[in-house]
Amino acid sequence: MNLLEGVTVASFNHFLAGPAGAQILGDLGADVIAVEPLDGAFHRNWAVNGTFVDGQSVNFISTGRNKRSVAFDLKSEAGKEIARRLVTKVDVVMENFRPGTMAKLGLGYDDVKALNPRVIYASASGYGSSGPYRDKPGQDLLVQAISGLAARTGRADGPPTPAGPTVSDHHTGAFYALGVLAALIGRGRTGKGCLVEVDLLSAALDVQFESLVCYLNGGRSPSSRGAGNLAAWYSPAPYGIHATMDGHVAISMGPMKPLAEAFELPELAAYSEKDQFDKRAEIVGKIRPRVAAKSTAHWLEVFGRLGIWHAKVQDYDEVVLDAQVRHNRMIQTMPGATGAPISMVMHPVRYDGEVPEVRLVPQPLGAQTRDVLAELGYSTDRVGELEAAGVIRTHPGQVAAE
Amino acid sequence: MLLKMRVVSFCHYLQGPACTQYLADMGADVIKIEPPNGAFERHWSGGKSFINGVSAFLLSANRNKRSFAIDLKRPEAQAIIRRLIGSADAVVENFRPGVMDRLGLGYDELRKLKPEIIYASATGLGASGPDRDRPGQDLLMQARSGLMAATGNHETGPVAVGAATIDQHGGALLAMGILAAFVRRLQTGKGTRVEASLLNSGIDLQVEALTKYLAKRPGRAAFKHDRHVGSWYHDAPYGVYPLADAHIAVSMNDAAKMTRALKSERLKALEGLDRYVERDRYAQAIAAELKPRRFADVAKDFDAEGVWFERVRDYDDLINDPQAKHNHVFREVPIRGTTATLVNHPLRYDGQVPEYKGVPLDIGEHSREVLSELGYAAAEIDSFIASGVIVAPATTD
Numbered sequence: 001m002n003l004l005e006g007v008t009v010a011s012f013n014h015f016l017a018g019p020a021g022a023q024i025l026g027d028l029g030a031d032v033i034a035v036e037p038l039d040g041a042f043h044r045n046w047a048v049n050g051t052f053v054d055g056q057s058v059n060f061i062s063t064g065r066n067k068r069s070v071a072f073d074l075k076s077e078a079g080k081e082i083a084r085r086l087v088t089k090v091d092v093v094m095e096n097f098r099p100g101t102m103a104k105l106g107l108g109y110d111d112v113k114a115l116n117p118r119v120i121y122a123s124a125s126g127y128g129s130s131g132p133y134r135d136k137p138g139q140d141l142l143v144q145a146i147s148g149l150a151a152r153t154g155r156a157d158g159p160p161t162p163a164g165p166t167v168s169d170h171h172t173g174a175f176y177a178l179g180v181l182a183a184l185i186g187r188g189r190t191g192k193g194c195l196v197e198v199d200l201l202s203a204a205l206d207v208q209f210e211s212l213v214c215y216l217n218g219g220r221s222p223s224s225r226g227a228g229n230l231a232a233w234y235s236p237a238p239y240g241i242h243a244t245m246d247g248h249v250a251i252s253m254g255p256m257k258p259l260a261e262a263f264e265l266p267e268l269a270a271y272s273e274k275d276q277f278d279k280r281a282e283i284v285g286k287i288r289p290r291v292a293a294k295s296t297a298h299w300l301e302v303f304g305r306l307g308i309w310h311a312k313v314q315d316y317d318e319v320v321l322d323a324q325v326r327h328n329r330m331i332q333t334m335p336g337a338t339g340a341p342i343s344m345v346m347h348p349v350r351y352d353g354e355v356p357e358v359r360l361v362p363q364p365l366g367a368q369t370r371d372v373l374a375e376l377g378y379s380t381d382r383v384g385e386l387e388a389a390g391v392i393r394t395h396p397g398q399v400a401a402e
Numbered sequence: 403m404l405l406k407m408r409v410v411s412f413c414h415y416l417q418g419p420a421c422t423q424y425l426a427d428m429g430a431d432v433i434k435i436e437p438p439n440g441a442f443e444r445h446w447s448g449g450k451s452f453i454n455g456v457s458a459f460l461l462s463a464n465r466n467k468r469s470f471a472i473d474l475k476r477p478e479a480q481a482i483i484r485r486l487i488g489s490a491d492a493v494v495e496n497f498r499p500g501v502m503d504r505l506g507l508g509y510d511e512l513r514k515l516k517p518e519i520i521y522a523s524a525t526g527l528g529a530s531g532p533d534r535d536r537p538g539q540d541l542l543m544q545a546r547s548g549l550m551a552a553t554g555n556h557e558t559g560p561v562a563v564g565a566a567t568i569d570q571h572g573g574a575l576l577a578m579g580i581l582a583a584f585v586r587r588l589q590t591g592k593g594t595r596v597e598a599s600l601l602n603s604g605i606d607l608q609v610e611a612l613t614k615y616l617a618k619r620p621g622r623a624a625f626k627h628d629r630h631v632g633s634w635y636h637d638a639p640y641g642v643y644p645l646a647d648a649h650i651a652v653s654m655n656d657a658a659k660m661t662r663a664l665k666s667e668r669l670k671a672l673e674g675l676d677r678y679v680e681r682d683r684y685a686q687a688i689a690a691e692l693k694p695r696r697f698a699d700v701a702k703d704f705d706a707e708g709v710w711f712e713r714v715r716d717y718d719d720l721i722n723d724p725q726a727k728h729n730h731v732f733r734e735v736p737i738r739g740t741t742a743t744l745v746n747h748p749l750r751y752d753g754q755v756p757e758y759k760g761v762p763l764d765i766g767e768h769s770r771e772v773l774s775e776l777g778y779a780a781a782e783i784d785s786f787i788a789s790g791v792i793v794a795p796a797t798t799d
Contacts, residue, residue, distance in 0.1 A: 234449030
């Protein structure tokens with residue numbers, strides 16, 4: 001399965017959202033050429049609290065598959081020439097430097113468009129390519145703070161709480177790929193290229209649009225965050241996480257009658273759907289001690305029998321073992337570039353029932369420098385000179401997935 | 403960009419409608435199929451938020467679509483819906499697995515009708531597998547995917563993210579998959595079955611965190627941390643701290659920088675600390691330094707040292723945020739004599755925000771128009787409406 005057969009992408013990306021977006025296109029079959037500096041992209045050398053697997057950063061393992069690695073010095077004249085040849089040849093250029101950096105390198109949209117009029121040029125930034133926050137650091141936690149996501153998560157009687165994982169980064173990555181695909185389709189029809197721009201802040205708002213549109217149009221509650229055990233400021237009772245005797249269970253939307261039966265509290269049946277919102281603190285107050293009195297296993301059985309929408313709150317060890325997660329083949333372990341096993345979270349969408357394959361595990365730095373330079377018309381001798389001059393970095397060869 | 407792409411949307415709730423709204427924003431002709439009494443999202447709204455009777459939930463994910471209301475259980479509906487699908491590039495649905503098959507509209511049926519169709523399904527947990535029939539809903543998938551366990555701290559226990567992030571992300575992923583299939587079809591003429599699920603979406607939102615976890619398998623203990631620390635897998639000070647007059651998010655910053663910015667002997671003494679292993683100790687020291695200070699003072703000191711930080715904003719701050727305004731992230735639109743505010747499509751194409759063409763406020767608002775485009779004569783359309791197979795608002799003329 002190779003949906004993007006023949007599509008070529010030059011990826012000038014680092015950190016998380018940018019490489020994640022490029023990896024989506026690589027998963028779908030595009031030839032993604034990751035351009036890296038001589039000492040490797042940031043996320044190759046850095047990992048959250050220094051977690052490496054046999055020398056490979058977990059951040060690189062997160063976003064490095066199905067890409068070829070080309071390493072050269074973008075600041076040197078010879079390196080700039082390589083970059084110009086590359087962007088002339090590809091369908092798509094993706095970059096997530098701070099606004100203005102690519103232009104300084106002679107690789108801004110106008111520069112690239114002059115070389116390659118049909119190019120699709122996609123930029124990911126923290127806050128947008130212009131505007132008052134243009135030069136601020138764009139990082140997931142900070143964007144959660146600005147976008148209201150942190151203020152709207154947690155308990156009413158507690159502080160603002162960020163989502164633990166970097167959800168804004170990953171949502172941005174999906175849009176980065178989505179925008180490129182839309183532009184490819186548009187180009188197929190009109191022959192024209194496009195500048196596609198995505199930013200973390202816009203993506204962080206998009207990921208909350210149900211909650212935000214409710215708020216923007218008059219939805220209010222006494223507190224920014226859910227009272228008691230409620231999941232959010234706009235949740236009706238008992239929508240939220242409830243502590244059992246030995247764990248936690250999430251209860252979703254649904255009518256009160258089965259809940260009255262589950263908790264042996266006949267008075268619950270009298271609450272209307274409207275009450276579930278207006279009297280939610282009162283309802284949760286009645287339910288809480290009941291849930292806490294029995295085990296998670298007990299409630300899973302009772303809720304299942306009564307058709308109450310529920311789920312056990314699972315920790316990562318349970319997620320890894322989860323029967324449906326395994327069925328969906330979302331997590332795969334295979335030998336990485338060094339031979340040591342690496343575990344990856346796979347592309348989340350299925351095409352004709354198939355998980356996009358891993359054609360290339362995350363590659364060593366410069367594993368395809370020689371191949372790509374040859375494709376760009378550089379002779380073997382010239383590649384040797386460039387290497388001797390310290391303009392490029394090569395590696396003996398690519399590592400195919402087993 | 404997607405002009406001339408026609409999408410027939412059998413979607414309700416949020417994941418499916420969000421997906422087709424992303425496509426509609428990009429120019430696709432999205433025809434929203436609704437039952438005679440209207441889609442679920444017309445009648446329900448989180449926080450009971452209605453604007454002159456129009457659900458804010460409907461407004462959030464149904465702009466730029468046309469509404470086509472039909473009673474799919476009536477035998478006459480089959481021919482109409484098949485003619486409609488025959489004119490389309492993609493079908494998107496988010497019923498429970500098996501429902502579309504029972505309606506005679508499963509992938510295998512429609513592929514016979516139109517081999518190049520792109521057939522996209524959004525499910526809760528997957529179109530097959532042991533739990534394919536369980537209810538798939540944002541909160542439940544937050545529980546199941548570990549997103550709750552990875553949010554909050556050891557005082558709070560697991561915490562739900564306070565917005566339907568998995569639904570939204572699932573919608574974006576499905577739209578992305580449809581476009582990838584469309585690129586293939588333009589090149590090869592082949593159709594594709596595309597499947598997204600909330601469970602996979604919840605996992606995809608955690609790629610970085612999960613990959614880190616899978617590398618070391620640190621177990622449950624890793625999720626226990628001081629209340630100021632913002633995630634289970636970052637070094638302190640990464641997290642949210644109370645100030646005298648606000649809350650502040652402090653991102654990844656090195657220890658020497660923090661010492662200089664806060665001019666603190668207490669922090670200087672901790673500079674050699676492993677800020678992951680002893681993240682609680684370091685976070686508590688940062689918290690003690692920050693607690694009595696005011697935001698304006700801290701911001702000045704942090705800016706001088708290049709510390710990565712932001713004040714935690716609530717929605718009211720966001721509405722007035724200068725960058726959000728600059729980016730045109732909100733859009734005021736007229737709704738039944740008043741004004742509603744929507745969140746715009748998050749991407750910019752050649753610097754432009756996709757245009758707004760309206761929300762179908764009436765059930766079947768475009769039923770007549772769509773039938774007419776399919777070649778039905780006015781008399782036929784009237785008879786469909788009279789017999790209740792098709793629902794459309796009464797004509798005013």
